[in-house]
Amino acid sequence: MLQITPIDPFDAPTFDAWWDAYAAARRGDLGEDAVVWSREESRAEQQQESETTQRQAFIARRDGDVVGAASLALFLKDNRHVAGIGVNVPPQHRRSGIGSALLAHVEAEARRAGRTTMRADIFWPATLPADGAGAANLEFARRHGYEVALGDLQNRLALPVAAAVIDGLLAEAPAVGYEIHSWIGPVPERFLAEWAALDAVLDTEAPTGDLDLEASSGDTLDYRAGERLQEQQGRTSYGTVALDADGHIAAYTQIVVSSDDGNAYQWGTLVRRADRGHRLGLRVKLENLRALQQHSPQTSRIYTFNAESNAHMLAVNTRLGFQISARMAELQKRLGDAPHS
Template sequence: MTITISRIDPFDDDAYDAWWEAYAAARRVDMGENAVIWSRDESRAELQQPSATTERRAFVAQEGAVVGSASIGLPLKDNVHSAGIGVNVPPEHRRRGVGSALLAHVEAEAAAAGRTTLRADIFWPASASADGTGEPGYEFARRHGFAVALGDLQGRLDLPVADAAIEELLAEAPAPGYTIRSWAGAVPEDVVVEWAALDASLDTEAPTGDLDIETASADVADFRADEALVARQGRTSYGTIALTADGHVAAYTQIVVSIDDSNAYQWGTLVRREDRGHRLGLRIKLENLRMLQQHSPGTTRVYTFNADSNAHMLAVNTRLGFRTTARMAELQKRLG
């Protein structure tokens, strides 16, 4: 039977559900209990919400029934030379050309939009080969011209962490001269400009390997729109900052809890260059973890991703109790 590719309407429940089921099934078989999967409602909200920064499209492959799914994100304000893509095929439909057909389709969409660089992420368990050799996602990507631009480690922290352990680590990071401030929900208005600026620079301040990326937009209106999406998805954000004596944001960290599982996900953590060397990263992550445990006692795990070359942040996470559960490769391919 011929494979057909079509774009889905995210407001069509049946079409959307079939797309999501293929995505989730592929992730689960590859990663087991440590699969990081956006829930049905979280992904639906992202696809449905209009965005000034990213155009999102989703596709299914069909042979009668849906046998695979794909997505593409087209940045609209920065990194407009690139496209982020995803291809997911459940195990029972693999090795029959479904993934190749989906990939060819999203590559054509990217080229038609004038994009010259494709980016994608693949995952495999920590117990497998460190370089991905033999893993289905890696071998598929390699055959189709993708190269690993940056390697990452997935870390998992099982909760709760004992209060005494947190206090012991806090004693090692007193942060003299800085004020620590934490909250749940939206970033307060008086610090949102500097928070958004730090957050936007994360991708280029952290190790980037061979990634062809530029600093993201720090527009506050766009940042607030992203926060509105988080709220619509039912997620809760926990944020902590370190403030200098004159009131500037020296460091920030953010953990987001999903309403649909018992997991929390570490998002950005960054210390300004001029404020590094004071253990602020450890201090704010500890404070944020303590707040998370106080306000969300049902959360049983925190997942995080860090470049495998980011020795400092990996050391911080090890002190907190994270253990490596998977690897992620940030892939890149030049078009044309």
């Protein structure tokens, strides 16, 4: 008999069993190309007392054995109609109804919370076609009413990039009339409000496909709370901005390094609309890359995720030497009217 129960993230053995199932499922899909949040990064996120996101995690057991894991994220300030979900079943337990039961469970929880749009991310190998033909997880999602709202690429860059390559690309993006600032750690207070505002609209300024979402508020206190979580997770942030003549942020970029897996992850990059066309995106990414290589020479790779329709940013990444390592789909399902919580 299958039992699905919520977990207490402060109960170490239960949490560890949940994480083991999650990691095994991800690695079963992609092998060495799987990007997996570490055990301690995941634990810190689940334990965080957040004012922006209510998180829950569930574990599935059959005859006492852990056979699957699921997660649910309910946004509390913006996109309150959306629930972010994850369903992970290790390969040896698939095709026995566990995934379907976990999915039904988290959807029911989302309905009770008044959510009407479900969102989930899935990955499949880069060797499979862009439409996901042959990807078992996409076939599973479609059987349960989910569609691809946005197709993404997971790209990987081997480090270090030669200084001559960086210098050559920098010469193509002189950023005349702009001032470049880089730092390690939390965003300096003088940049915080404009940085948070740009970061908040990243999801809606970048290609969104058919995603049903709205921009975040850009609240600076919430942003600082996110930075504190990064610190608890052992992550280090590298940030770079381009400032216009009046000292306002025209472009920003961020790389976050995980102390657990040693990888770097490209987070947001955005150029303000009024300042596009000056190759500022390339400039800030190059400056940030140079800072990363200088201060974290042990970091051996960077991962980035971009919409497959974002031709401009993909072209920038190609110039830097990124290569596709997997495909990703941002899935969506509308449940219709749900009861209010």
